[in-house]
Amino acid sequence: MQIVLGILANAGGVGKTTLAVHLAYEVSKLGHPVAILDLDPQRSLDVFCGLEPVDSQDSLVTVFSKDFKGQWPLVETWQGSRVQVCQGHPYMSSMSDQLVTRRRGEYALADRLRKYPLTHDLVIIDCPATLGMLATNALAASTHLLVPVQLEMKSAFGAAGLIEWCIEVSDELELNPRPPILGIVPCMYDSKTAIHRQILQQLPEITSQLSVTLYPRVRDSKEFKNASAVGLPLQKYRPNHPAVEDFKVLSKDIDRLIQDAKG
Amino acid sequence: MPKVDIAKTFSKAISVSKQEVKIAEFQKEIEELRKKQSPELERELDNLRKALQEQSGEKWICLSQIRTNDNQPRQSFTEESIVSLASSLEKDGQISPIIVIPEGDFYLLWDGERRYKSALYLEWDKIKAVTAPMPADLHRKALLTFIHHEELNALDKAEAIVQEIITVADISPDTIPSGIRALVRRLERNGEIQKVREVLNQSREIQQTTISDLDLSEEQREILSVVLDLQLNPASIAANDLQMLGLFEDLKYSIRNKGLKGTHALVLQKLSSENLKVTPTKAKNIRTRAVGKILKNNLNVPKTKLLVQSLIDKSVGTIRDDKLTKDFKRLVERINKVDLSEFNDDQLRELRDFFQIKLNDLELLMK
Ligand SMILES: Nc1ncnc2c1ncn2[C@@H]1O[C@H](COP(=O)(O)OP(=O)(O)O)[C@@H](O)[C@H]1O
Ligand SMILES: [Mg+2]
Numbered sequence: 001m002q003i004v005l006g007i008l009a010n011a012g013g014v015g016k017t018t019l020a021v022h023l024a025y026e027v028s029k030l031g032h033p034v035a036i037l038d039l040d041p042q043r044s045l046d047v048f049c050g051l052e053p054v055d056s057q058d059s060l061v062t063v064f065s066k067d068f069k070g071q072w073p074l075v076e077t078w079q080g081s082r083v084q085v086c087q088g089h090p091y092m093s094s095m096s097d098q099l100v101t102r103r104r105g106e107y108a109l110a111d112r113l114r115k116y117p118l119t120h121d122l123v124i125i126d127c128p129a130t131l132g133m134l135a136t137n138a139l140a141a142s143t144h145l146l147v148p149v150q151l152e153m154k155s156a157f158g159a160a161g162l163i164e165w166c167i168e169v170s171d172e173l174e175l176n177p178r179p180p181i182l183g184i185v186p187c188m189y190d191s192k193t194a195i196h197r198q199i200l201q202q203l204p205e206i207t208s209q210l211s212v213t214l215y216p217r218v219r220d221s222k223e224f225k226n227a228s229a230v231g232l233p234l235q236k237y238r239p240n241h242p243a244v245e246d247f248k249v250l251s252k253d254i255d256r257l258i259q260d261a262k263g
Numbered sequence: 264m265p266k267v268d269i270a271k272t273f274s275k276a277i278s279v280s281k282q283e284v285k286i287a288e289f290q291k292e293i294e295e296l297r298k299k300q301s302p303e304l305e306r307e308l309d310n311l312r313k314a315l316q317e318q319s320g321e322k323w324i325c326l327s328q329i330r331t332n333d334n335q336p337r338q339s340f341t342e343e344s345i346v347s348l349a350s351s352l353e354k355d356g357q358i359s360p361i362i363v364i365p366e367g368d369f370y371l372l373w374d375g376e377r378r379y380k381s382a383l384y385l386e387w388d389k390i391k392a393v394t395a396p397m398p399a400d401l402h403r404k405a406l407l408t409f410i411h412h413e414e415l416n417a418l419d420k421a422e423a424i425v426q427e428i429i430t431v432a433d434i435s436p437d438t439i440p441s442g443i444r445a446l447v448r449r450l451e452r453n454g455e456i457q458k459v460r461e462v463l464n465q466s467r468e469i470q471q472t473t474i475s476d477l478d479l480s481e482e483q484r485e486i487l488s489v490v491l492d493l494q495l496n497p498a499s500i501a502a503n504d505l506q507m508l509g510l511f512e513d514l515k516y517s518i519r520n521k522g523l524k525g526t527h528a529l530v531l532q533k534l535s536s537e538n539l540k541v542t543p544t545k546a547k548n549i550r551t552r553a554v555g556k557i558l559k560n561n562l563n564v565p566k567t568k569l570l571v572q573s574l575i576d577k578s579v580g581t582i583r584d585d586k587l588t589k590d591f592k593r594l595v596e597r598i599n600k601v602d603l604s605e606f607n608d609d610q611l612r613e614l615r616d617f618f619q620i621k622l623n624d625l626e627l628l629m630k
Contacts, residue, residue: 156269163276167283171319174365176397198267206270209277211284213466252468 001261003254004113004123006142006179010158010165012129014150015187018224020126021048023146025233026251028082032121032258035074037109038088039138040128041096049077049085050231059089063112064099070116078236084120096133105133106173110141121258131165139166140173144182144257146250151186151196151217159184163210182257183213185250190220213253218246283396286314290395293374308374312359315393321360323389324370326382329363331372349381357382360391370394410493417525418518421504427493432485439486440505446483447501453478456498459487463494511535513547517554527557530567539578549574 005023007016017040024034037060038045046053056062058073063086074084099105113123125138139145145166149159163181170178184207190196200217207214219242227237235244289311296304361375372379373395382390410423425439434442450456455477462473470491474484490497503525510518510528517523523531531553536546553574557567606614 153267153269153272157272160273160276163273164279167279171394174394176365178396195267199269202269206273206277210273210280212280249466249468253466256468256471 001143002118002121002123003257003261004125004141004143005182005254006125006127006138006145007148008127008131008135008138008145008162008166009129009148009155010131010162011150011155014155014158015148015185015218016129017044017048017126018228019146019148019185019187019218020045020124021228022218022233022235022247023251023254024083024122024124025078025081025235026247027122027254027258029235030251030255031082032255033082033084033119034122034124035072035084035086035118035120036124036126037086038126039092039109039134040088040126041090041093042128043088043090045085045126046087047231048228048233051075051077051085051087054087054089056089056091059087059091061089061091061095064095064108068112068116072116072118078232081236088126092128092134099133099137106136107140109137113141121262122254131162136169136173139169139179140175142179143261145179146182146185148185148187150188151193151199153195153199156199163212181210181212182253183207183215183250185215186217188220189217215250215253216246219243282314282318286311286318286395289314308362309359311374311395312362312393315362315395316360319394321391321393324363324392325389326379326387328369329372329379329390330366330369331376331379345377345380345384348377349384352378352381353385357391360393362395363392364395364397366397410495416518417504418507418510418515418528421500421507424490424493424495424500424504425508428486428489431489432482434482434485440508442482442486443490443497443505444501446479446486447498449479449483450477450497459491460496460498462491463496467492506532511547511550513550514554517551521554521558523554523558526564527562527567530564530571531557533571534574538575540582541578549578 007020009016020036024036028034036045036049039060043053043059045051054073054075060073062068062071062073072086074086077083077085099108102108104111109125125142127135127138147159147162149155166181167178184203186200186203189200203214221234221241221243223234223238223241223243227234230237234241238244289307293304293307293311296307357378359375359378361378362373363370364373365371370392375392379390410420425436428434428439429436447456450459458473458477462470471488474487474491477484477487479487487497490500506529507515507518507525510532514523514528514531518525518528531550534546534550534553536543539546539549541549553570556562556570562570603611603614
């Protein structure tokens with residue numbers, strides 16, 4: 001069995017794609033082939049991976065089309081890494097509308113992954129910011145979920161709503177077992193900002209009540225933007241930057257999940 | 264700047280998660296009650312149904328999609344009982360939903376076999392149901408909540424820990440207490456107990472790394488891994504929880520059914536037949552009376568200790584008294600029985616001298 005990790009947040013700009021990219025790179029470095037699927041019509045993953053935008057038939061849109069026969073449009077990224085990407089496309093948003101009326105529309109991605117499995121140890125699904133049909137597809141296809149949260153009131157609010165949503169929708173879709181929330185990852189933490197410190201301080205109590213793991217925070221650093229500007233993960237752009245450490249615990253946990261899944 | 268509080272924001276998410284844990288606990292408990300065929304089963308099933316209705320509501324499910332559960336103890340129903348339930352279903356409709364677990368395109372029947380069979384008999388297409396999660400997946404969560412519950416009594420906690428070690432590590436129950444003690448001694452000897460304490464609340468990954476660095480036997484590793492996964496400190500299990508397992512059965516009963524506290528029970532454990540110097544049955548009666556006294560007067564631990572000591576003193580003391588009384592009576596009787604005419608003069612004189620000395624002693628003592 002393979003690990004399918006849905007990265008979900010009920011808000012934009014909280015660091016979903018940043019997390020997807022850096023995890024993918026880190027886990028691939030531990031020896032696992034990784035695929036990232038870009039469900040976001042804004043296709044910001046392209047930028048982070050230094051890829052040119054592609055036509056819809058070479059994007060994830062084609063995977064959802066009725067005549068898909070298992071030819072995943074995967075491309076290599078970051079020369080020499082074991083990460084492959086299935087790029088996004090703006091048509092994903094109209095695809096999302098079509099899925100509403102399609103039979104088993106909520107399970108479209110899950111069904112594709114079951115019928116035409118990818119061979120990667122880890123599949124990361126990068127999601128759009130809204131909890132619509134695409135996020136529902138990600139939920140149904142995931143074995144685990146990861147919730148990045150920015151340390152601002154709005155994002156904390158979004159995370160709370162997201163957890164309720166995950167439980168309710170899993171229940172409606174009768175996902176059994178419900179994909180567990182692997183953890184919450186505080187993102188863009190700036191120790192000089194009082195509200196960041198205050199919210200970070202309260203998170204352990206909350207996550208323990210939710211029985212969810214709280215992962216180490218990812219610090220705020222302008223180098224993240226600089227790295228993505230040239231289409232690289234920070235680990236490749238500035239391997240000795242301290243923020244590189246921030247993904248280690250999480251990657252190791254995922255490594256262990258992969259080992260367990262392989263049995 | 265006023266302090267922000269995000270706890271409220273998460274209160275609904277927390278209550279939804281807790282509802283899930285609660286459902287898992289009900290399920291676990293019901294499996295247990297089923298095994299024991301306990302009369303409380305029906306009440307707990309009722310609670311679970313309510314929780315599930317609250318969580319996701321009832322739905323109608325095709326009978327053809329239902330599979331019976333082979334892992335469950337088989338219940339047998341007479342044809343008669345099915346026909347009679349069928350006629351009431353037909354007359355009044357189905358009042359309580361069956362409980363099913365979704366599995367792919369099918370549903371596993373978890374509770375309500377008689378209703379299911381009656382519905383088949385009536386050739387219904389659909390039956391009213393609530394859906395529950397697969398219990399095993401939530402086992403650990405439920406167990407954690409259970410073990411760390413403040414009101415959980417020490418005995419149930421100790422037994423839950425041992426049970427988990429048996430299940431996960433597959434170690435025989437009798438060797439677990441000694442296994443844990445040996446583990447703790449070894450950690451203490453190697454000065455590594457602090458290392459273990461530090462990873463109590465860390466991820467399983469970190470715990471596993473720490474465990475693999477320690478100098479332990481395979482079995483000790485397995486025990487430690489289960490214990491840490493439950494966020495428990497092996498040293499405190501050895502010091503506190505394990506003692507619970509060795510308690511007299513009557514004290515265990517009082518903990519479970521009368522609300523005796525574990526700390527009190529450990530003090531009462533001193534009231535053994537050896538310490539009291541009485542038969543085991545008598546010792547048990549003494550303990551039972553002591554439990555009654557402690558609970559009635561709400562005695563604290565120091566007072567309980569005093570009570571236990573005085574019970575021991577009294578029991579041992581009475582025995583000494585009893586013995587002396589008997590010897591004394593025997594002596595008086597014997598002296599009384601003596602026929603003085605049987606002795607010759609010399610003997611009579613010797614006896615008189617002897618009694619005179621004893622009489623002197625006696626008078627001295629009486630002053
Ligand atoms: N830890 C960080 N420090 C500084 N900037 C960050 C950090 N994480 C993300 N960013 C920046 O914030 C913006 C939004 O992040 P992104 O990962 O695209 O969020 P999302 O996918 O949730 O919309 C991007 O410009 C990204 O480079
Ligand atoms: Mg994004």
